[in-house]
Amino acid sequence: LIIERFDQFASRLANIFVYARDCTRGSLADYIPELAKQDPESFGLATCSIDGQQAMLGDARTAFCQQSVIKPMIYALAMGLNGENQVHRHVGREPSGRRFNELALDPDNRPHNPMINSGAIMCSAMIRPHWSVADRTSLLARFVSSAAGGEPVDIDEAVYASERATATRNQSLVKLMDEHDAFPEGSDPRTALDVYFRACSLTLDCRRLAVVAATLANGGVCPTTGHRVIDSRIVRNTLSLMLTCGMYDYSGEYAFSVGLPAKSGVSGGLMIVVPGVAGFALWSPRLDRQGNPVRGIEVSRQLVEHFPFHIFAGV
Numbered sequence: 158l159i160i161e162r163f164d165q166f167a168s169r170l171a172n173i174f175v176y177a178r179d180c181t182r183g184s185l186a187d188y189i190p191e192l193a194k195q196d197p198e199s200f201g202l203a204t205c206s207i208d209g210q211q212a213m214l215g216d217a218r219t220a221f222c223q224q225s226v227i228k229p230m231i232y233a234l235a236m237g238l239n240g241e242n243q244v245h246r247h248v249g250r251e252p253s254g255r256r257f258n259e260l261a262l263d264p265d266n267r268p269h270n271p272m273i274n275s276g277a278i279m280c281s282a283m284i285r286p287h288w289s290v291a292d293r294t295s296l297l298a299r300f301v302s303s304a305a306g307g308e309p310v311d312i313d314e315a316v317y318a319s320e321r322a323t324a325t326r327n328q329s330l331v332k333l334m335d336e337h338d339a340f341p342e343g344s345d346p347r348t349a350l351d352v353y354f355r356a357c358s359l360t361l362d363c364r365r366l367a368v369v370a371a372t373l374a375n376g377g378v379c380p381t382t383g384h385r386v387i388d389s390r391i392v393r394n395t396l397s398l399m400l401t402c403g404m405y406d407y408s409g410e411y412a413f414s415v416g417l418p419a420k421s422g423v424s425g426g427l428m429i430v431v432p433g434v435a436g437f438a439l440w441s442p443r444l445d446r447q448g449n450p451v452r453g454i455e456v457s458r459q460l461v462e463h464f465p466f467h468i469f470a471g472v
């Protein structure tokens with residue numbers, strides 16, 4: 158067993174959950190109107206170890222739209238389909254130091270990395286560009302589903318419609334990239350945005366998101382099904398970028414103080430990967446100034462306080 162005495166581990170995790178629940182700072186994202194309807198009190202936490210032991214707390218079985226938490230999976234799928242070189246011809250791997258939807262490209266006129274909007278839209282453009290949006294979305298949904306343990310993944314159509322109706326900034330990002338000829342030959346910038354919006358609207362609960370994180374922690378093999386879902390090389394690349402770019406313009410601070418690959422999203426989701434040990438997933442819609450779930454930061458800090466999970470803790 159990777160975590161001995163899992164019941165003890167789960168009860169210490171429950172203490173962390175109770176501690177973080179008291180934290181009511183932060184506010185809901187409202188630039189996508191549908192997200193402002195989330196219950197600010199919602200709080201779910203789940204974990205899955207690389208040998209498939211699971212624990213769940215609070216609203217861990219309530220599905221929520223993934224938003225940016227899905228970006229690592231968009232990137233991993235794009236890389237599986239196109240190869241590392243082709244993907245990185247069109248998207249960098251350097252933290253931007255700017256907000257996730259900032260109108261900015263790197264010195265080579267590429268998005269800085271796949272964990273911000275421009276980079277995720279670019280990766281969406283590289284998912285089977287000649288297929289219909291519906292087929293591309295279901296390819297991604299099936300990929301996410303296999304990483305999450307197999308049950309089908311739904312789309313929140315209300316969130317999709319809401320985001321599509323308030324898309325000016327993301328459309329501007331597409332125009333900026335298009336103006337600089339950043340998109341690969343044969344891709345269609347307009348449908349890329351639609352695939353991206355549908356990806357952001359995919360729903361999972363914490364229980365299943367923790368299995369996705371555990372699949373990444375396990376080198377790409379889903380711990381609950383034993384199926385290889387992602388190439389280990391792709392997992393390595395994905396985790397590297399989650400470590401350096403996964404928490405918006407708090408990524409450097411998070412890498413320093415928590416020291417784990419993670420990805421947050423504006424709906425309040427967060428997945429945290431402890432390589433070779435376990436995955437964690439959290440959902441709490443109140444966000445801090447950088448756009449990260451306040452309770453998510455609290456739980457992350459507590460996790461590395463109580464367990465030797467920081468990747469440099471043992472050196």
Ligand code: GLN
Pocket residue numbers: 223224225226257258274320327357421422423424448
């Ligand atoms: N769908 C959101 C957007 O494009 C995702 C952003 C996020 O979660 N940071 O603005």
